Amino acid sequence: MARAAVGFKRVVALTGAGISAESGIPTFRDPEGFWQKHRPEELASPQGFRMNPKLVWDWYLSRAEAMKQANPNPGHLALALLQDCFEQVAVITQNVDGLHEAAGSRDVVEIHGSLKKARCTSCSLVFPLDKAGKTPDGLPACPECGRLARPDVVWFGEMIPEEALQRAFDLSASAQLFFVVGTSAVVHPAALLPSVASRAGALIVEVNPEETPVSSMARFVFRNRAGQAMPVIQEELCEAAKAQ
Numbered sequence: 001m002a003r004a005a006v007g008f009k010r011v012v013a014l015t016g017a018g019i020s021a022e023s024g025i026p027t028f029r030d031p032e033g034f035w036q037k038h039r040p041e042e043l044a045s046p047q048g049f050r051m052n053p054k055l056v057w058d059w060y061l062s063r064a065e066a067m068k069q070a071n072p073n074p075g076h077l078a079l080a081l082l083q084d085c086f087e088q089v090a091v092i093t094q095n096v097d098g099l100h101e102a103a104g105s106r107d108v109v110e111i112h113g114s115l116k117k118a119r120c121t122s123c124s125l126v127f128p129l130d131k132a133g134k135t136p137d138g139l140p141a142c143p144e145c146g147r148l149a150r151p152d153v154v155w156f157g158e159m160i161p162e163e164a165l166q167r168a169f170d171l172s173a174s175a176q177l178f179f180v181v182g183t184s185a186v187v188h189p190a191a192l193l194p195s196v197a198s199r200a201g202a203l204i205v206e207v208n209p210e211e212t213p214v215s216s217m218a219r220f221v222f223r224n225r226a227g228q229a230m231p232v233i234q235e236e237l238c239e240a241a242k243a244q
């Protein structure tokens with residue numbers, strides 16, 4: 001695989017919950033995943049939040065707490081190390097856990113938002129979750145106007161913020177090497193990005209223990225966990241880059 005990428009300058013990775021699985025964070029659709037136990041329309045939709053903001057906040061606050069204890073794993077670290085070997089390395093992630101940045105990745109597009117931030121439902125101020133006040137019901141509140149805040153994440157039925165989406169499409173269209181790591185690739189528009197990259201001529205590499213809709217367009221497929229496959233791939237790519 002490394003030989004096919006010699007001379008490449010632009011690397012992009014699209015990542016999903018699978019890359020954080022080895023950091024102890026459950027995925028969504030695997031047998032132990034969140035969506036086996038919870039209903040996405042109750043916990044991850046604007047309607048669910050309107051119906052029961054406490055239920056939604058309880059879930060997001062418990063995830064935010066769990067993520068504080070989580071550390072980047074060798075999969076995240078390998079992607080960060082690729083920055084030493086290629087001119088441009090960007091990560092487009094559907095994850096809200098901040099582990100790519102914690103691993104040292106400098107160019108991360110969080111297309112589904114971040115669990116570290118909240119947004120006011122009234123004045124739209126975006127602020128760090130740990131700066132939130134409290135509503136009379138004890139839910140996170142805007143530090144400016146005191147109204148109810150919501151997690152600053154993208155829910156089902158909501159649009160990805162324009163700037164992040166545009167960047168994700170631009171990066172995908174100009175990538176030479178495009179990794180798809182730990183995502184079931186079924187949630188749009190993220191699921192479209194591998195085909196954008198493929199149509200523009202990128203070499204697609206999938207890392208996932210399971211088959212996905214991306215598998216058929218990937219030139220190389222590693223049916224392995226990200227924490228095992230990515231360090232080996234990174235070392236081979238960096239050795240080949242140094243040797244040229």
Ligand code: OAD
Nearest residue numbers: 016017018021027028029094182183184187208210225226
């Ligand atoms: P999913 O739970 O849909 O998929 C996780 C993928 O990771 C599966 O294809 C697994 O086979 C794979 N996987 C599991 N362990 C792995 C490991 N150790 N290494 C590599 N791969 C592994 O998660 P996403 O694709 O991220 O959105 O889901 C996309 C979106 O759907 C999420 O951002 C979330 C969810 O509903 C919202 O909440 C809006």
